[in-house]
Amino acid sequence: MNHIDAVFQELREEGETALIPFITVGDPDLGTSVEIIQALEQAGAHMIELGVPYSDPLADGPVIQRASERALKHNVTLIDCIQTAENARQAGVKLPFILFSYYNPVLQFGLERFFSLIVEKGISGLIIPDLPIEEDGEVRAKAEEANIHLIPLVAPTSHDRVTHIASKARGFVYCVSSLGVTGERSDFHKGIEAFLSAVREATTTPIAVGFGISSREQVERFEGQADGVIVGSAIVRKIEEMVPLLQSPATKQEGLEGIRAFVSALRG
Numbered sequence: 001m002n003h004i005d006a007v008f009q010e011l012r013e014e015g016e017t018a019l020i021p022f023i024t025v026g027d028p029d030l031g032t033s034v035e036i037i038q039a040l041e042q043a044g045a046h047m048i049e050l051g052v053p054y055s056d057p058l059a060d061g062p063v064i065q066r067a068s069e070r071a072l073k074h075n076v077t078l079i080d081c082i083q084t085a086e087n088a089r090q091a092g093v094k095l096p097f098i099l100f101s102y103y104n105p106v107l108q109f110g111l112e113r114f115f116s117l118i119v120e121k122g123i124s125g126l127i128i129p130d131l132p133i134e135e136d137g138e139v140r141a142k143a144e145e146a147n148i149h150l151i152p153l154v155a156p157t158s159h160d161r162v163t164h165i166a167s168k169a170r171g172f173v174y175c176v177s178s179l180g181v182t183g184e185r186s187d188f189h190k191g192i193e194a195f196l197s198a199v200r201e202a203t204t205t206p207i208a209v210g211f212g213i214s215s216r217e218q219v220e221r222f223e224g225q226a227d228g229v230i231v232g233s234a235i236v237r238k239i240e241e242m243v244p245l246l247q248s249p250a251t252k253q254e255g256l257e258g259i260r261a262f263v264s265a266l267r268g
């Protein structure tokens with residue numbers, strides 16, 4: 001049993017859907033990231049994707065690309081992001097943390113060192129969007145050994161790979177709602193309902209849907225079809241809007257309240 005499993009089990013008993021925000025760690029700075037994580041928990045988030053800023057975020061739209069640029073202006077590193085999880089825990093945050101990183105920073109860091117550090121700092125899950133299942137053997141073995149959930153992504157175009165990917169999934173299966181890069185959308189892939197049912201059929205592991213979700217009505221649309229809903233760009237854009245307030249001590253609380261209120265409205 002891992003912290004992520006416990007949260008999904010509790011939500012299932014309550015008939016609730018998990019709200020899973022994504023933020024870029026270090027945006028606008030590392031100290032504020034801890035306060036933003038606290039605000040997300042206060043707003044009712046159930047677990048958080050902690051994104052490692054990356055210079056070449058291929059799968060990201062402009063909002064998250066800009067967030068990475070803001071964080072990389074302060075040279076935020078993979079270690080900083082992992083340390084932020086521990087800092088948030090020490091600040092009293094109870095939520096499970098999912099580290100979200102492209103593969104290159106993890107590879108450069110070294111798998112042994114990486115897994116022992118994320119276990120030590122209390123990370124429960126890992127998403128590496130550019131590590132296909134065909135190549136994830138070594139990472140998967142180390143994750144299993146460390147009781148870290150390696151969360152795979154499946155897309156509406158995954159078709160016959162869905163069963164294979166879902167059968168190996170731990171934590172939850174990340175169902176990508178649309179093709180293309182991250183970013184708010186007014187609509188999703190045309191076969192999204194059938195896709196989510198196919199993934200549901202393929203595994204008893206919880207499934208969560210992400211990409212493009214930015215409003216309470218869009219969250220509501222997926223409650224019941226999925227065990228969790230992931231929201232990134234819409235929250236990252238709210239953080240971007242609040243940056244001027246967050247950067248001045250006199251208005252920082254107002255900025256954090258703006259983020260909390262936005263996420264609380266998604267929760268409904």
Ligand SMILES: O=P(O)(O)OC[C@@H](O)[C@@H](O)c1c[nH]c2ccccc12
Nearest residue numbers: 022059129182183211212231232233
């Ligand atoms: O930003 P969106 O459209 O709300 O989608 C979630 C997404 O931000 C987050 O899960 C994520 C951030 N970067 C990614 C790269 C690939 C897949 C997923 C992601």
